[in-house]
Amino acid sequence: MSNKFVYVFGPSKTEGAADMKDRLGGKGANLAEMCRLGISVPPGLTISAEVCTVYTEQGADAVRKLIESEVLQGVAFVEKEMGKKFGDAADPLLVSVRSGSRASMPGMMDTILNLGLNDEAVVGLTNKSGNERFAWDSYRRFIQMYGDVVMGLKPESKEDHDPFEVIIDEIKEKKGVELDTQLEVADLKHMVSEFKALIRNRLGREFPNNPWDQLWGAIMAVFQSWDNDRAKLYRKMNDIPDSWGTAVNVQSMVFGNLGDHSGTGVAFTRDAASGEDIFNGEFLVNAQGEDVVAGIRTPQQITLEGSRRWAQLAQVSEEDRRSKFPSLEELMPEIYQQLLKTETALENHYKDMQDIEFTIQEGKLWMLQTRSAKRTGAAMVRAAMEMLQQGLIDEKTALLRVTPDRLNELLHPVFDRQAVKSARSIAHGLPASPGAATGQIVFFADEAEEWVAKGKTVILVRQETSPEDLRGMAVAKGILTARGGMTSHAAVVARGMGKCCVSGAGSVRVDPKARTMTVGGKVYKEGDWVSLDGSTGQVYEGQVPTKDADLSGDFGKLMELAERYKRLAVRANADTPEDARVARNFGAVGIGLCRTEHMFFEGDRIKSVREMILAQDEAGRRKALAKLLPMQRGDFEGIFKAMDGLPVTIRLLDPPLHEFLPHDETNQREMAKEMGLSYEEIKNRVDDLHEANPMMGHRGCRLGITYPEITEMQARAIIEAALNCKAQGINPKVEIMIPLVGTVREFNAQAKVIRSTAEAVFAERKATIDFMVGTMIETPRGALVADSIGKQAEFFSFGTNDLTQMTLGFSRDDIGKFLPVYLKDGMYEQDPFQSIDQKGVGQLVQMAAQKGRSVRANIKLGVCGEHGGDPASIDFFHRVGLDYVSCSPFRVPIARLAAAQAAISNK
Ligand code: PEP
Numbered sequence: 001m002s003n004k005f006v007y008v009f010g011p012s013k014t015e016g017a018a019d020m021k022d023r024l025g026g027k028g029a030n031l032a033e034m035c036r037l038g039i040s041v042p043p044g045l046t047i048s049a050e051v052c053t054v055y056t057e058q059g060a061d062a063v064r065k066l067i068e069s070e071v072l073q074g075v076a077f078v079e080k081e082m083g084k085k086f087g088d089a090a091d092p093l094l095v096s097v098r099s100g101s102r103a104s105m106p107g108m109m110d111t112i113l114n115l116g117l118n119d120e121a122v123v124g125l126t127n128k129s130g131n132e133r134f135a136w137d138s139y140r141r142f143i144q145m146y147g148d149v150v151m152g153l154k155p156e157s158k159e160d161h162d163p164f165e166v167i168i169d170e171i172k173e174k175k176g177v178e179l180d181t182q183l184e185v186a187d188l189k190h191m192v193s194e195f196k197a198l199i200r201n202r203l204g205r206e207f208p209n210n211p212w213d214q215l216w217g218a219i220m221a222v223f224q225s226w227d228n229d230r231a232k233l234y235r236k237m238n239d240i241p242d243s244w245g246t247a248v249n250v251q252s253m254v255f256g257n258l259g260d261h262s263g264t265g266v267a268f269t270r271d272a273a274s275g276e277d278i279f280n281g282e283f284l285v286n287a288q289g290e291d292v293v294a295g296i297r298t299p300q301q302i303t304l305e306g307s308r309r310w311a312q313l314a315q316v317s318e319e320d321r322r323s324k325f326p327s328l329e330e331l332m333p334e335i336y337q338q339l340l341k342t343e344t345a346l347e348n349h350y351k352d353m354q355d356i357e358f359t360i361q362e363g364k365l366w367m368l369q370t371r372s373a374k375r376t377g378a379a380m381v382r383a384a385m386e387m388l389q390q391g392l393i394d395e396k397t398a399l400l401r402v403t404p405d406r407l408n409e410l411l412h413p414v415f416d417r418q419a420v421k422s423a424r425s426i427a428h429g430l431p432a433s434p435g436a437a438t439g440q441i442v443f444f445a446d447e448a449e450e451w452v453a454k455g456k457t458v459i460l461v462r463q464e465t466s467p468e469d470l471r472g473m474a475v476a477k478g479i480l481t482a483r484g485g486m487t488s489h490a491a492v493v494a495r496g497m498g499k500c501c502v503s504g505a506g507s508v509r510v511d512p513k514a515r516t517m518t519v520g521g522k523v524y525k526e527g528d529w530v531s532l533d534g535s536t537g538q539v540y541e542g543q544v545p546t547k548d549a550d551l552s553g554d555f556g557k558l559m560e561l562a563e564r565y566k567r568l569a570v571r572a573n574a575d576t577p578e579d580a581r582v583a584r585n586f587g588a589v590g591i592g593l594c595r596t597e598h599m600f601f602e603g604d605r606i607k608s609v610r611e612m613i614l615a616q617d618e619a620g621r622r623k624a625l626a627k628l629l630p631m632q633r634g635d636f637e638g639i640f641k642a643m644d645g646l647p648v649t650i651r652l653l654d655p656p657l658h659e660f661l662p663h664d665e666t667n668q669r670e671m672a673k674e675m676g677l678s679y680e681e682i683k684n685r686v687d688d689l690h691e692a693n694p695m696m697g698h699r700g701c702r703l704g705i706t707y708p709e710i711t712e713m714q715a716r717a718i719i720e721a722a723l724n725c726k727a728q729g730i731n732p733k734v735e736i737m738i739p740l741v742g743t744v745r746e747f748n749a750q751a752k753v754i755r756s757t758a759e760a761v762f763a764e765r766k767a768t769i770d771f772m773v774g775t776m777i778e779t780p781r782g783a784l785v786a787d788s789i790g791k792q793a794e795f796f797s798f799g800t801n802d803l804t805q806m807t808l809g810f811s812r813d814d815i816g817k818f819l820p821v822y823l824k825d826g827m828y829e830q831d832p833f834q835s836i837d838q839k840g841v842g843q844l845v846q847m848a849a850q851k852g853r854s855v856r857a858n859i860k861l862g863v864c865g866e867h868g869g870d871p872a873s874i875d876f877f878h879r880v881g882l883d884y885v886s887c888s889p890f891r892v893p894i895a896r897l898a899a900a901q902a903a904i905s906n907k
């Protein structure tokens with residue numbers, strides 16, 4: 001800790017600078033920087049964020065002892081700059097006291113304005129401003145704010161109204177007026193005495209008349225607000241460490257409510273929604289900053305062009321616009337020119353889009369804040385690419401300016417922004433797969449298909465989806481499930497399809513029998529309209545209009561740039577030719593995981609799959625498998641064609657067999673009829689296949705080891721498809737992958753079946769093709785013995801979903817029950833199924849990669865779990881030195897950008 005805690009800023013001296021955000025917070029550092037640039041900023045002082053920690057650990061007295069003399073000196077400096085005295089009755093210096101931490105936390109902490117007013121100073125302010133109404137209005141606002149924020153006078157219960165507002169309403173009622181502005185000076189004076197009486201009666205303390213007492217109270221209150229509930233929650237949500245603390249800015253007040261030559265506003269150097277390089281913003285004449293935020297009056301536009309655009313949207317005639325809502329450019333042309341010059345200077349200086357706040361006091365412009373502007377994903381891309389083109393930033397900076405996850409907003413349909421504001425949100429689930437969707441509720445996958453065939457748009461609502469729902473999911477506009485996590489079936493499949501999905505919406509009760517879902521006591525029937533936002537997890541009632549994503553040229557340019565910087569290759573997890581095409585369009589350079597079980601549910605093939613499962617012996621199984629062979633071969637041909645020249649990793653069958661059979665009596669009876677068997681036979685077989693813990697049961701390579709003929713059929717389908725494609729001049733690059741391997745013997749047994757099947761096919765066809773046989777590393781044992789497996793396997797693909805599940809001992813499908821509590825209580829910092837647990841599971845990945853390379857220097861190493869599309873995990877995989885990540889097609893661009901950022905950041 002240094003021994004300087006207070007930094008002043010003003011025209012004659014500035015001690016801080018933009019690069020001191022750690023100590024001065026974003027607001028304080030930028031106020032200082034603006035002063036250094038010669039921009040007019042009301043002078044003030046910033047108390048370092050280090051002091052916040054002293055407050056938290058040792059309390060107010062320790063803080064006062066530590067900084068009292070520096071604060072006194074700081075205030076003396078501001079007094080000199082302004083030519084006024086703090087606490088002076090004739091011409092008082094008034095200040096604002098505001099929070100400001102290293103990371104922007106909008107509205108989370110407290111602010112006090114007009115501090116320094118008291119019974120004497122209000123008279124001085126009246127005389128100096130010549131505006132008694134303004135002076136008393138400022139005084140009553142100050143008491144109200146101070147009483148609430150510093151003295152803690154809050155409503156007695158959450159149902160009660162703000163007690164200050166109750167007094168205001170009573171006075172207005174007595175006078176028979178509706179607006180605050182209709183009150184007279186006498187009313188405001190009366191209000192001040194009522195406010196003070198309220199404080200005295202409720203708190204048993206007097207409102208402090210001494211400005212220094214006011215100031216110390218306010219400083220402590222701002223430190224205290226670092227630990228209020230909403231600030232704590234915001235920090236948790238945005239990964240902001242509690243230890244940072246907030247700085248406190250004490251700044252001389254300027255007033256935008258001193259008449260028609262005064263005003264206040266907010267502006268952006270570019271359009272924060274689209275990224276267009278156009279200065280824009282809003283202001284109010286004769287108003288304080290709070291009035292703009294509160295949205296009580298219709299704000300006016302800053303530029304003439306913006307004003308015309310606004311009038312068109314708001315359907316205001318040009319005549320009305322000019323007379324009632326003129327732009328700042330028209331109303332105060334000189335101020336406008338100064339503002340324009342300032343915004344250009346600020347953007348050029350910070351080399352980023354700025355969000356600025358200003359006040360005009362009787363014809364003089366003051367800047368109150370500048371910060372990097374929050375923006376949409378589309379604006380991020382456009383602004384970054386245009387700033388690069390304009391020579392404002394370099395390529396690396398342009399790449400780092402775009403948050404990879406925000407690219408989502410550009411890839412999927414989105415809700416119309418205006419429409420969503422008025423939509424009614426009825427539930428909230430996990431944002432499992434982004435995009436916006438609106439449709440009529442259906443509760444069954446087959447009915448989804450029927451409805452869509454009739455030209456309807458549907459949302460499939462299920463308790464949780466299973467592979468049987470695949471076709472219904474494919475035709476639905478979106479999927480809503482009451483259960484499940486981010487890696488549950490619905491979530492994984494929906495992301496793969498690029499389909500909007502909200503999963504695990506716990507407040508939704510699905511009753512498939514009654515064909516209803518109940519949310520918050522309201523019943524929604526089949527056919528009712530709902531809308532889902534898969535990017536936020538919100539579920540809305542009714543139809544909210546959507547619009548298609550616009551993949552503008554800037555997006556393409558950004559991707560090209562990313563390509564030049566990244567080292568990790570990006571592949572996609574795709575199970576169909578269509579998914580493969582989408583992935584290739586997004587720039588995937590191969591398929592890292594084709595889950596063959598997803599193909600088993602297509603069309604009528606489920607019947608042959610069931611026949612295979614129900615077969616009594618190997619001969620029966622082979623008969624059924626023979627029917628599946630041509631279907632699988634056809635699928636693989638489609639995928640090889642779509643990925644011509646690029647590697648395709650095909651994984652052998654993984655899920656437990658019972659997933660392919662119906663579990664309720666009706667469907668079992670129906671199946672018995674279809675298969676010419678008795679209901680009991682079917683039921684017995686289903687019971688036979690029941691497992692206590694299917695995720696750790698008869699799945700993965702255990703299936704192929706117990707029934708080698710399944711592996712044989714799949715290997716044959718793959719090799720035959722590759723030969724057929726080769727004959728057509730296509731270049732298939734085949735990688736066959738064995739799942740869930742824990743010992744090299746499992747690998748060897750399956751590899752032997754694959755290789756001997758391939759040899760048989762080559763002999764029959766008198767043609768050959770190169771192929772590789774590799775393994776998933778997704779059991780902890782597989783990772784531990786990766787050196788022995790690596791001697792045999794030609795590639796490793798880390799299945800980090802299972803590896804996480806088994807290393808942590810968390811069932812992927814049941815985490816909804818405890819993970820939210822775990823995250824809230826900080827047992828894990830992030831959902832380990834979304835972002836790789838670097839300390840635990842990450843160690844296994846790193847170790848297995850090293851072991852693999854130690855025995856096979858050129859072994860190909862990739863990741864195909866959901867983490868392959870997560871930017872923080874991608875950074876980790878880059879550092880571990882893997883060759884590629886594989887993710888769902890719609891995450892490919894995100895992964896490409898994240899890979900470029902990893903390469904730049906880890907240089
Ligand atoms: C994995 O376990 O990470 C994986 C990709 O396989 P699946 O999700 O199909 O189990």
Ligand code: MG
Nearest residue numbers: 778799801802
């Ligand atoms: Mg797996």
